[in-house]
Amino acid sequence: MSVDEKALEALGDDFYVAISDLTNNSRPMITSFTLLAQENIDAAEYLTRAVEKRIEKAVPHQKLYALYLLDSICKNVGSPYTLLFAQKIYQTYTQAYLLVDDQTRKKFIDLFKTWKNAKTSSGLPLFPDEPMAKIEQFLVRATAIHQQSSAKVNVAMLLQTIDKLLYLTNQRLLRSPNDQSIPAKIGIIKQLKFALQNDRSMTQDALVGVKRQLDEMTTAEENSLRSTPPIKSPPLSNPQPNLQNIFNSIQNPTATSLQTQDTGYNNVEDKTKNLTLLNSMINLKGSAIRTPTPTQTQQPVVKKNNLTSLLSSLEKQGLVKKKTPSPHEVPSTSLLNSILQKTKIASSNRLNTVHKSPLEEELEKFDINAKFVSLDPTSTYTALFVSRKTHKCGTCGKRFGDSQQEQAKSRDHLDWHFRINKKLKEGAIVQSRNWYLDDEQFVQFRDEDMFGSGEQEDKTTTEKNNAGSKERHYVVVPSDSEMSCLCGVCKEVLKARYDDDLGEWIWDDAVKKNGRIFHYSCYSETNTSSSLASIVGAKRTRDLSSLDFDMIRNVMKNVKLDDRSKVNTKG
Amino acid sequence: MSLPGLSSSAVNTSQANETVDIGARAEWRIEVDLKDTVTVKVTKGIVEVFGTELAIDVEYKFTGQKIAFYSHEGGQLEYSGPLVSEYVSEETQMSAYLNFHFALCKMREQDVRGPRVLILGPKDCGKTSLAKILASYASRMDYEPMIVNLNPSDPVFSIPGTLTGTPVSDILDVEDGWGQTYTTGVAPLHPKQPTVRYYGSPDIHENLKFYKHNVSRLGVTVCSRVSEDSTMKKSGVIVDTPPLTIKDVEIIEDVISDFEINVMVVIGNERLFIDLKKKFQAKLNVVKLPKSGGCVERDDSFTRQVQQRSIREYFYGTPKTVLSPYTVYVDFDVVKVYKPFVDAGGLISSVLPIGEDGLDNEEKKPDPLLQSLEPSSSSLQHCVLAILQADKKSDEDIILRSSVLGFGVVTDVDDTKSKLRILIPVPGRLPDRAMLLGSFRYTE
Ligand SMILES: [Zn+2]
């Protein structure tokens, strides 16, 4: 490699470092990098590689900005960059596409459409036809997969769910006749039902989103009905379908992308719920990602009537906007918002996308080295403590988010409250404190082991129970073992005795589990009150064999209640 | 159930409810006497206590606490019950604390190894409140930081005299200060799992060598717990301290290395901040935060009463979680009690900077940290004993390494029969473990 060549390569490396700062959509930065590329055409090969590498290496939500840089260089400088990028444009584009979230994918697609029509200064297509056709094929397939992947949901199912929800909500109204929010909620649910019955053309994605939202509301109703006794008017901690809010924000669009909307949103003065709701239902139809087709030739940069981008900009607004309403208002989930989020999450899970961007962006200005003390934390407070965690537990105030995982956590959490409260009310049992863990146990202890789903059944328990109480339990002393050992639960000494019938030394009334000896009574008592074995099993897989049964028993005895109470919960 | 000092919770319903409006970024500060209980219910808005958001329309009960109810965007609450003082203040430092929290979050998001924060400042400047606020905020964002308490006078998840490390794995219990541990069994909120070491005195200067020994051992345990858990590694560690001054710089240096500190925050003392910044800014971030106007000086008698209460709650629980302890009778010769070794001129030499205690010492072999103690009524009556994890027959170095299994209180000593009566938390025999005596006493 010549000296010149080395210098060019170094230039490429420098360029890579420089463009790694492209962590947001900064037009000035993209412009100046484009100029740099223009001024260093000699190094075009290396600069091209630097941009490709940046697209590859950037965290998902930043890939788009590097792709915009590619776009800017090709459109403004043209050859030789167009030729160089064209060599790998298919890989560059599709690999990045798979890693970004739906919202960004939308922008990828928009960008691709501009490529299809763009011409270089000499009148040739920006990129050769072949990779463009391949990318288009890819996008057709990708978006089709996207639509299939959602579970089939039909309107009839939704109507059933709505009827159940109406029933539950009416039940709650009977219990809390003074809670004025309930009739309002019922009204909204009825409108939703009406809209669904009259609009048969919603996309799968929109239906799935609506279903999730309904399921969530149903769960919330079930939970608040279950936990009614202590509270006169159960706090509507879970999704309050405050449709008005989101509709109001639709009616006051601020984002530039909304200005070309001709759906009538911006003109709506009529705030009757019905009309707005129907409007939004109709428009939800378009919320799935459109498959680009060759016939869609004229694509302005800001697409008209693009529901997805409308919704996403609303969502963005929503994140910041929730701080504005009355200070006493507990922010609530909006139907539209959460529908959008659901579809986004469903597809991102599928492709293992990292959803880090909003958090990092939100935290951007707080730097431990800078003067952070006098900043205004309000918008971040709202975004991270409230909007990201819309579901507030009515019992303890802990919040959960919208994702499926968060909803599952929320359900476990409510179940847990329910079991604990039941246990505390049954009350008569006076309990004693247990010992602390030793250092090793402490280092190995994980809270999540204590609050698992509770679904893992302990097989040995049922075996024991079925075996009946008459059966004799003993353990034959292994030939290489001492004659006494300690019970793994109560720590008392078990002494071996010679059994004439068996002709063996045994520990009587004992069982051996996982290589340890227990009094039979100690073991069965421990086991019926907990899924001990599953915990130990989990520990084992992490190679934490020294875990002390004593500790687990102490903890489990009290924390994880037996499954009978759980059955009652559901029943 | 009636237990000494525990009032049942069905008292205050007859009293009229007062309504309090809290404006945006304001807080309602109250003081509740140790013998009174106040019931508070949030009716509107997001209201938090030391960073923990309260549920709406749920009654919270507070006894013997000085607390603030903060609302960032305004809220309303109702209360009933007697208060020593109450007022709404708009002069809060919560925005600064929030910003600090977000700056820590940025560190958490940027590195797999999150912030290790050391909180420093004079007495009653709000160090513990800040620690709690940071832990709660972190928990609200699904982080699980480790909270470390190095102030033996002000127990966290344990009794006074202890140094503890506790993963904040879930919401804190605002009614109980920090909340319950797994040792209490069924509790209304998720319990926490501390590791506990016993230093045994409220004053760190009483036996600095033994204090530093315990700090360093706790550091080992905490760091290995944190390093084995990616969530906690990212979430980081928050270390609360006793009131330290620039004279204690040697202790501060030890803590920095024991807990791998990378952020030092000084509250409400410009001078200390400047001194520490000069000394440490090359190796870590030194930041200062303003002291909250809500900080109240706690007199010694309040501190002592709170300490006694936490010992009582260790054995008997709280009104929400009543516990039943157990009494054992044992012969003198089945117990093995140690106490921290204090040499004749102990108090004097321990305040001298290292290297200034004269040449004589260098020739002597190093003083032991522990000494054995003969049971008697004069040495043990009403004393709190830490029951260690180490077996009573263990060598002294194993005993020194050992953390705490639990606590006992010697309720009676019969010198003629050579018998002790000991209150222990767990039914059963007295464990065959070594025991450590400190300076705390407890009488029922
Ligand atoms: Zn809860």
Ligand SMILES: [Zn+2]
């Ligand atoms: Zn046993």
